[in-house]
Amino acid sequence: MSAYIFRRIIATIPVMGVVAIFVFLLLHLTPGDPATVIAGDYASPADVERIREQLGLNEPLHVQFIEWVGRLFHGDLGTSIFSQLPVSHLIAQRIEPTIALALTTIIFAVAIAVPLGVLAAWKSGTWVDRVIMIFAVLGFSVPIFVIAYSMIWGFSIKLHWFPVQGYKSIFKDGFIPFIRHITLPTVALGFFYIALIARITRASVMEILTEDYIRTAHSKGLASKVVLLRHALKNASVPIVTIIGIGIGLLLGGVVVTESVFNIPGLGRLTVDSILRRDYPIIQGMILFFSGIYVVINLLVDISYTFLDPRIRY
Amino acid sequence: MIKMMIKSILLFSLMSVFMFLTTGSAMGEKILKIIPHADLKNLDPIWTTAYITRNHGYMIYDTLIALDSNLKPQPQMLEKWEKSSDGMTYTFTLRDGLQWHDGKPVRSADCIASIQRWGKRDGMGQKLADFTETWTANNDKKFTLKLKEPYGLVIDSLGKISSNVPFMMPERLAKTDAFEPVPENIGSGPFVFDKDAWVPGSKIVYRKNKNYKPRSEPASYAAGGKRVHFDTVEWIYIPDPATSMNALIAGEVDFWETPAVDLVPSMEGNSDITIKVIDPLGTQGWLRPNHLNPPFNHPKARQALLHLASQETYLRAIVGDEKFWSTCGTFFMCNTPLDSDVGSEPLMNQDLEKAKQLLKEGGYNGETLILMDPTDIPVLHGASLVTAQLLRDIGAKVEVQAMDWSTLTSRRAEKKPVSEGGWNIFHTYTTGADAASPIANIGISGGCEEKAWFGWPCDNTIEQLRDDFSRESDPSKQKHIAEKLQAVAYSVVPYVNYGQWFQPVAYRSSLKGVLISPVPFFWNIKK
Numbered sequence A: 001m002s003a004y005i006f007r008r009i010i011a012t013i014p015v016m017g018v019v020a021i022f023v024f025l026l027l028h029l030t031p032g033d034p035a036t037v038i039a040g041d042y043a044s045p046a047d048v049e050r051i052r053e054q055l056g057l058n059e060p061l062h063v064q065f066i067e068w069v070g071r072l073f074h075g076d077l078g079t080s081i082f083s084q085l086p087v088s089h090l091i092a093q094r095i096e097p098t099i100a101l102a103l104t105t106i107i108f109a110v111a112i113a114v115p116l117g118v119l120a121a122w123k124s125g126t127w128v129d130r131v132i133m134i135f136a137v138l139g140f141s142v143p144i145f146v147i148a149y150s151m152i153w154g155f156s157i158k159l160h161w162f163p164v165q166g167y168k169s170i171f172k173d174g175f176i177p178f179i180r181h182i183t184l185p186t187v188a189l190g191f192f193y194i195a196l197i198a199r200i201t202r203a204s205v206m207e208i209l210t211e212d213y214i215r216t217a218h219s220k221g222l223a224s225k226v227v228l229l230r231h232a233l234k235n236a237s238v239p240i241v242t243i244i245g246i247g248i249g250l251l252l253g254g255v256v257v258t259e260s261v262f263n264i265p266g267l268g269r270l271t272v273d274s275i276l277r278r279d280y281p282i283i284q285g286m287i288l289f290f291s292g293i294y295v296v297i298n299l300l301v302d303i304s305y306t307f308l309d310p311r312i313r314y
Numbered sequence B: 001m002i003k004m005m006i007k008s009i010l011l012f013s014l015m016s017v018f019m020f021l022t023t024g025s026a027m028g029e030k031i032l033k034i035i036p037h038a039d040l041k042n043l044d045p046i047w048t049t050a051y052i053t054r055n056h057g058y059m060i061y062d063t064l065i066a067l068d069s070n071l072k073p074q075p076q077m078l079e080k081w082e083k084s085s086d087g088m089t090y091t092f093t094l095r096d097g098l099q100w101h102d103g104k105p106v107r108s109a110d111c112i113a114s115i116q117r118w119g120k121r122d123g124m125g126q127k128l129a130d131f132t133e134t135w136t137a138n139n140d141k142k143f144t145l146k147l148k149e150p151y152g153l154v155i156d157s158l159g160k161i162s163s164n165v166p167f168m169m170p171e172r173l174a175k176t177d178a179f180e181p182v183p184e185n186i187g188s189g190p191f192v193f194d195k196d197a198w199v200p201g202s203k204i205v206y207r208k209n210k211n212y213k214p215r216s217e218p219a220s221y222a223a224g225g226k227r228v229h230f231d232t233v234e235w236i237y238i239p240d241p242a243t244s245m246n247a248l249i250a251g252e253v254d255f256w257e258t259p260a261v262d263l264v265p266s267m268e269g270n271s272d273i274t275i276k277v278i279d280p281l282g283t284q285g286w287l288r289p290n291h292l293n294p295p296f297n298h299p300k301a302r303q304a305l306l307h308l309a310s311q312e313t314y315l316r317a318i319v320g321d322e323k324f325w326s327t328c329g330t331f332f333m334c335n336t337p338l339d340s341d342v343g344s345e346p347l348m349n350q351d352l353e354k355a356k357q358l359l360k361e362g363g364y365n366g367e368t369l370i371l372m373d374p375t376d377i378p379v380l381h382g383a384s385l386v387t388a389q390l391l392r393d394i395g396a397k398v399e400v401q402a403m404d405w406s407t408l409t410s411r412r413a414e415k416k417p418v419s420e421g422g423w424n425i426f427h428t429y430t431t432g433a434d435a436a437s438p439i440a441n442i443g444i445s446g447g448c449e450e451k452a453w454f455g456w457p458c459d460n461t462i463e464q465l466r467d468d469f470s471r472e473s474d475p476s477k478q479k480h481i482a483e484k485l486q487a488v489a490y491s492v493v494p495y496v497n498y499g500q501w502f503q504p505v506a507y508r509s510s511l512k513g514v515l516i517s518p519v520p521f522f523w524n525i526k527k
Helices: A002-029 A034-039 A045-055 A061-073 A087-122 A127-141 A144-158 A175-209 A212-219 A224-235 A237-252 A256-261 A267-277 A280-308 B002-028 B051-060 B108-118 B123-131 B154-158 B241-249 B261-268 B299-308 B311-318 B352-361 B378-393 B405-411 B460-471 B475-492
Strands: B031-035 B065-067 B073-075 B078-083 B089-094 B132-137 B142-147 B191-193 B203-208 B232-236 B273-277 B283-289 B368-374 B397-403 B425-431 B496-501 B504-508
Touching: A002 A061, A002 A280, A034 A045, A034 B405, A061 A280, A087 A127, A087 A175, A087 A224, A087 A237, A087 A256, A087 A267, A087 A280, A127 A175, A144 A175, A144 A256, A144 B241, A175 A224, A175 A237, A175 A256, A212 A224, A224 A237, A237 A280, A256 A267, A256 B241, A267 A280, A267 B405, B031 B241, B051 B191, B051 B203, B073 B078, B073 B154, B089 B108, B108 B123, B108 B132, B108 B142, B123 B132, B123 B154, B241 B261, B241 B504, B261 B273, B261 B504, B283 B299, B283 B378, B299 B352, B299 B378, B299 B475, B311 B378, B311 B496, B368 B378, B368 B405, B378 B397, B378 B425, B378 B496, B397 B405, B460 B475
Parallel strands: B031 B232, B368 B397, B368 B425
Antiparallel strands: B065 B073, B078 B089, B089 B142, B132 B142, B191 B203, B203 B232, B273 B504, B283 B425, B283 B496
């Protein structure tokens, strides 16, 4: 296993290298210029040119790339062109809200979706199954911002139970402010993931329920609950864990709409803001960071397979 | 096992209560929460002309001279200024008790270095620098400007209210290259910037400068006493307008600088919210043709744009509610000292037939016109669509190229022909403070490819009249020159003014003392 993990980690190096080259070229070949944004609308063309020069944006592309890679090897993701703050500092500022929202959402979604999916599979073809699947279709179809604004209107404006916007740190501001601020975004975002995980769970469990060993378990006189949870769900868990892993990756990659509607200063908004103003070091740093996260999550998911299915060995 | 779990839960609960209680210690602090119009991206108001950085500048820096609500410059950091009888020498005296946020006193040398750095970036500053022979520090409180030749806008330049504002900084920071940002943010203004609490893209925190000594006069525009009644002012950047509105209604923020006009009706019936226009100068829309590329390299084609435009159509499309806009025929903003309707007849009387005829006489042969449309800025997107439709109505072929503002600011610098990636038209807008004088109004410059703003109008008469204006100090003579300049501008058409509008602010009705001003200021306010 450790040899496998080592091989996987080594394999990430060329992946990250390709991502780095691709992102760098894509960004620098895209129209738009941070110097014009910095200088402001009324700056003269000469002023813009001076700022480009000062920022090193007039250097040939390969020189800029080599300088950036050189800094990366020293663990330096660069400095924001605009705020003049290190990219690592900006990521550190934003990572807590993103991780908090990702974790609360995935815990909330799994806690609801897996039982719903199992129930739908067990009661397949009945009204219970149909109600759960209608809910799942709605979860996919209704845009998050509609759910979010509806919840803000109901729970924040009318009932005053939760704040409209913002994020409070569990470490700096305390548990209760944290929960009050994270609840609505978690629930709004959770709908989509509940729908996703519930459908996958239902499909996987239904497939397992047709297996011979399930029939054998029933014929041996085992209780339905035991068959369902101990035999069916455990064997259906590989695709469920895969989809949860993908979900965590997506959530950590930033959920821009949710972050915008609830004004959560997370990584998604940092990325979008940086793209709009062409803050190259932040965009490059963020994409490398996201790539790293995806690689780690995929690795963790692959490792988890060995615990869930003894037939899988690396 | 169960005991361990109970212990863990108890410990966690105690920690939570402790954390909750410790956060309560700051509850006595008086905080004013603002939703600014944009995210504060950079901190140096000389390095950039962005309005959000200008507003940040007013929080932490101070100015020697400031404009009052009669548009008259008044001493701010200065005790007084004196002008020699020949108009060639100005002597400035700093008032007592001024000090930087690091505790050091404000000296003449600091002010001279600040003015010189500003003079390398700002249009009016550059003009002043052209006329300057020397700046000399007589002592720590008094300094002198000696001119090469008489210049009428010395005081107006130093009292400029909008970007770039000549903010004063300590000499060691003001010596920074004008094309690099200053490494620290130390001013002498009424607030101190809390850099540790700054989360770019989310929150900016200012603390009250307890050592600030406000002037005794009442606050008026940027002039007068800057009295701060809060311990902390937080700018909370909320990009989503609906969330901003909900946060204001719920009382989570106190002041929203730029509420979306279409959301204003949802707040107007709420007695807890006040909707008010605090910028009496307003905003002016500009349709900018490219003077280098056909057909708008011909004056008749540009004049066609005047006959084509209908300010009412634009304003209804981009603003809507009539109480927030007015048609306006001057280049220098309506309701300002240089307001005049000289030469504005073509703009104020839409005539599509005349526009069609002039476009043809201007050499238009049915080629496709490239109109750059920044879809991420709703006002400019709306104006772009109106122009495209009006041009199509007179038989022109128009290609509307959708892009974000950042791409547009890059593309507009292209001087190439349309076939090689060039352009014909884009839209922008400017605040009244930046358009109310021929010197501050960068769009009217006819400085050609070398000196004019993007679009590059080229006209010597305009430049001569701007120069005459800058040398004149008599307001009535300045007005006369401005009218002559406007008459020429309506013939040259550096840009088409597509209307003037007034952005309201929205704030909790519990706030008192919100200042009327083209720039939002957060002193004088009480809750």
